[in-house]
Amino acid sequence: MKIMGRIALKTGEAVMLIAVSLIFVFPFIWMALTAFKTLPEVYQFPPTLLPESWQIQNIVKAWESGPFPTYLLNSTLVAFGVLFLQILTGVPAAYAFARYKFRGRNLLFALTLIALMIPPQVIFLPIYVEMSNWGLVDTLWSLILPYGASAFGIFLLRQVFMQVPDEVIEAARLDQASEWKIMWRIMAPMAKHVLVTFGLFSFIYHWNDYFWPLIMTNSNEVRTLPIGISMLKASDGGSEWNIAMAGNMILVVPILLIFFFAQRHIIQAFTYQSK
Template identity: 65%
Template sequence: MKKNPIWKFVNGIGMLLLICIFAMPFVWMISTSFKTLGETMTFPPKWIPNQLLWENFSKAWNSGPFLKYLMNSTIVSVGILILQFATIIPAAYAFARYRFKGSNFFFGVTMVTLMIPSQLIFLPVFLQMSSWGLLDTLWALILPFASSAFGIFLLRQSFKQVPEELLEAARLDQASEWKIIMKIMVPMAKPVLITFGMFSFIAHWNDYFWPLVMTTTDASRTLPLGITKLREVDGGVAWNILMAGNLILVIPILFIFFFAQRQIIRAFVYTGVK
């Protein structure tokens, strides 16, 4: 059945409006990162700078040990992702394909943790990291996120869609449970794993609160904390330098999204969450 042309027009205008609303802050950040400080203060706002000031990026980069911040952010985000994959894959497989005593209870407890914000539990975790002597180290930023209730839930839903007959055939061929996970379950859940991996990486790459409470020196601080120091450049809030620093923070995320977007679409369109 053909759609009404008027409805198609209204729908198109609505989608264009939503795109503009969500894209405007990002476009403004890019524009501001190339402006002079004076151009950031003009009213009405000036979207296109008179001259592209590339030195804003070098000034932001040289305002602190940004290479160290970048390395720390990469180590923390990738380290968390590796540990999460190592924990959520077997946990999701157990919840999806086995029925053991208390399985529903333990899965319910796992889901309850989704409702507890990290800000609520940071104090006991902080004390635990302190007792282990891990404060102001990268381990204090990695270990508290070694697993993910959301990842277990998402992957469990994907594993439940794999036909039981396929697993029985593998067991008849003397395949171990670990081989079934790695050779059958993980490849079939690849779009979901990539989607979760991207969400997790972005969340911890942009995390500000946890590094703020767990670190005290530049040796273990990450990019979001480094960006806040740009407020002190040139003796005041230099919005052009601050936006240049934020663009440096965002660029890796854009690359990840660009390469992962097809898998994200597959995860939600073809496999879905049922």
């Protein structure tokens, strides 16, 4: 009896495992399946599971429905531009917080932590006005500059820099290495792991971001991929869902691929704040 119960429990769990994984993974599969159907097949009810004929050209159609090379270029420029600035401002700040004692350090660090908690959605309006006064609305600068310093990045890097043994830094100082050189040639490489983790977080965040480019841009030359793809959806409801889903594949597949290969890093990057 006991063994039978065990088996029943195991099968029950297996069923649950399949059900739960379907809930989270099947929507993505459905996205891909829809992307390869013809429009009449999309509007068939009840729907077919597999496309009757695989319409690979839907991806091309989505790609050619707008200036997607520009969107892709802008998305890449913004994501890497932001990351570059964040590292450029973050490493020195983290080094100072971790390695120097100075008046106002705790206060300044507390201010940094507050910046970590308040999302940009709350203060987009005054930033928009600011950008508008500087004539930067509808430029890539308005997408990059507001994210130029990352409180999260400073927080992560400070953590690592505090753990570097004093001897390492002193040895470098005795070798007449400048503080600047110590920072970039000794400290930064020691934080390689965290830089990768943070880089993935920042890149994925800005690659995915919809809100900020929606606020700041209104011409195709500076729009990013998420905006371009959201425009594949017709506002009246009669969308070509196959083309829309094909467009979303362009946005989703790279991220899922990165996730597949750097799962541990990414999960760590996105859940680090909890520690």
